[in-house]
Amino acid sequence: FAPGAETGFHRHGWYYVVVPVTDGELLLEMADGSTATARLQAGVAYQRLAGVEHNVVNAGQAPLSFVETEVKALPG
Numbered sequence: 001f002a003p004g005a006e007t008g009f010h011r012h013g014w015y016y017v018v019v020p021v022t023d024g025e026l027l028l029e030m031a032d033g034s035t036a037t038a039r040l041q042a043g044v045a046y047q048r049l050a051g052v053e054h055n056v057v058n059a060g061q062a063p064l065s066f067v068e069t070e071v072k073a074l075p076g
Contacts, residue, residue: 001064004057011053014070019045024064027057040066 001024011033028036030054036038058064070072 001058002053003061003063003068004013006058009053010050012048012070013050014072015047015050016068016070017045017047019043019067019069021065021067024058024061024062026064027059029055029057040064061065 002033012037013074020042022040024040026038026040028038037059045047
């Protein structure tokens with residue numbers, strides 16, 4: 001994910017987990033116009049709930065790599 005690259009606005013229909021492969025910084029632009037910055041650390045996973053709608057921008061100076069997995073069913 002190159003510096004300055006964007007995902008474009010999209011909506012996550014499922015709960016998901018992200019595992020950064022490299023350190024980096026993301027700018028999150030939310031559908032309501034708000035923004036947030038997320039600092040990613042390689043190997044430190046985080047989760048997001050279903051329904052998130054955003055555009056993600058690599059706000060860092062270096063390429064960023066991460067693995068994102070959507071969980072389409074939870075036990076129970």
